[in-house]
Amino acid sequence: MNLQTADYVVIALYGLVILGITLVFARRQKTSADYFIASRSMPAWAVAMAMMAALISSNTLVGHPATAYQKGLILLLGSLTLPLVLIFVAKVIVPFYRNAVGMSAYEYLGARFGIGGRLYASGCFVADRLFDVGVTMLTTAVPICVMTGWDMSRVILGMAIFTVAYTVVGGMTTVVWTSVVQGFIFVAAAVIIAARLIFAPECGPPGAVVVAAWDAGKFSLGNFDFSWRALVDPGVSSQWLLLLAYTTNWARRYIADQHMVQRYLIAKTDRDASRGVLWNGLLCVPVWGIFMVIGVCLYGYYLTSGATPPPVSDEVVPYFIMHQLPAGIVGLMLAAILAASMSSISPDLNSIATAFTADLVGHLFPRQSDRARLLTGRLAVAGAGAFAIVVALVMMPKEGGATIMERAVTVAAILSGGMLGLFFLGFLTRRATRQGCYVGIAACAVFTAWGTLTEPQNQLLDLGFNFPLNPILIGVTGHLIVFGVGYAASRLIGGYVPPDVDQLTFRRKPVAQV
Incomplete structure (x- = not known):
């Protein structure tokens, strides 16, 4: 199935909305505080949406359903540990950071352990995020190419250049408000796909796909039997081990990563920041849950409808979109994939620039004027975007490409x-x-x-x-x-x-x- 005129119109409208938001807020970026932390002016609900959009990447739209399609709801309980972590973050971490640092989380390590600790942590964060942004660009391009047949390198370049451009021009204020719009888009996409599956007439009465998936055991939450073998054998699955890993990951993200700490600093007050953190947890878990349920419902759909499933389970969402959704809605789904990716990439680029400008350049040139700091931030966003594009292009699927990607992720894991x-x-x-x-x-x-x-x-x-x-x-x-x-x-x-x-x-x- 090829894209229709209505699909191109929807994608163009999405691009125009993002461009319009950028132009509105670009003129307000007068100081480095405007550019990096939105002058601490954001309401709690916008902070919550920005955090949620930063966590929901294109991997959520494509990867979570694919995992559920294969293995059931094994990732759901890991998501449920997030609100528990966020209660501690909202009550303790948020007010601590808002009083202890100005722009960068690593200012704290500089005060506590000296400039060496600050530069080490900031450098590790920048390296980790650069690789992650490149991987996000690539994993976004893959489903788009599956759906459209477009050239992958051109998809990466087009999406990346547009995202980098509006991030360079608009600063954190634009990042937040575009993330709010992008969040609504991919939530709408999830609801549309779920409704299409649940009320699929070719599968029988409403809910037939849910019944079929349930009977096939796809609503299983995983293995809860405790076994010491799970500690040494990756082939032995254990939800207890997965819960430990998820909880640690959430704690690291919300306590030690600049791209989340920066969200605490953009809020108007401590109370707004804490509320934003808690509301973010209440938003993320249902969104992840919807996409996982979509995955198991897709299994039920192909089990009952007689339609031919995709040859590769990782392509189940783009395959369903292109073959079972009407023109215009397909365009909205493409816009949702782009939105999920951009809402992760743009805040990452801004946080990379913040860490680079505040921690490295600020140390080397402590008397730098605010105007020079603002220019440095813009150049850092552009430079980070260019580097991430190179990472994505180098890791494009080809012979030997998987090894390159594994090594890149390995380096990032070591550094962080x-x-x-x-x-x-x-x-x-x-x-x-x-x-x-x-x-x-x-x-x-x-x-x-x-x-x-x-x-x-x-x-x-x-x-x-x-x-x-x-x-x-x-x-x-x-x-x-x-x-x-x-x-x-x-x-x-x-x-x-x-x-x-x-x-x-x-x-x-x-x-x-x-």
Whole structure:
């Protein structure tokens, strides 16, 4: 099926809306505070939508249904741990950050552990996000090419250049308001697909696909039997292990990653920021749930309708869209895929620029004027976008391409290892020293590199004494190593502790804002 005129019209309208929002807010970007943190002017509901849109990428629209289509609702419980993490974040982390930092989360590490800790964390974040943005560009282009037959490199370039352009021009205010629009678009897309499946006349009475999927066991939440083998054998599935990994991942994202911390800083007040965080959890879980239910319903659809399923399960959503939805709606689905991708890419680019400008350039040129800082931020967004485009083009599917992608993700995993443990080393202990922190970082880097390169599923190196546990535990253990080794080294070798250390731990009593 080819795109019809109505589809092109819908896609063009989406582009015009984003362009219009950019032009409206571009003129208001007068200072670096405007550009990076929207001058702390955003209401709680906009903060919540921006956070939700940043988490919902094109992988949610395509990858979550594909996983549910194959394995059932095994990812759902991991999503349900998010609100539990966010209660702690809203009550403790948000007011702490809003009083302790100006633009970058890593300002805190600079105050607690010195410029080395700040630059290390900021550099790791930038490297991790650059690879992630490139992967997002690529994973967005794949379903679009499946649906349209367009050239993949042109899809990547077109989408990326448009996204980078409006992010460069519009700053954080544009990023937030475009994310709000994009969030509504992909939620609408989810509702339309779900309604089409549930009320599919070719499958029988309403809900027939749900019954078929239920009878096939697709609503299973996974294996809850506890087994010690799950710790060492990746082939043994355990929801308990998955819950541990998900909880750790959510904590890292919302406590140690600049692209989330920056959302706390854009809110008008501490109360708005905390509400935005909590409302974000209430938005994300239902959206993830809808897309997972879409996946199991697609299984029921192809089981009962007589339609030919796609040859590859990863293509089940774009395949269904192109073969079972009418003209115009197909265009809306394409716009939704683009919206989900852009709502992840644009805030990532802005947060990369914020970390680069505040942490690196701000350290090298502390007397830089605000106008120069604003220009630096714009150039950093453009540079980050260009680098991510190169990453996406290099990792395009081709012979040997999978290996390249695996290595890129491996490098990013090594670089970002232990970040949560580093922050908690500062938050929870007064005795942690600068030197102990560096020892913990070094120990974590060695461990993460060893575990990632030698784990049996995707082994890149055989040292004879390879990582023996389930690879899902590499990240979790890395955080514990930074904290444990860093604290032990601090007690053994001593070192520098800032005189205002009480103000840099959770003992601090934040000043209420109005």
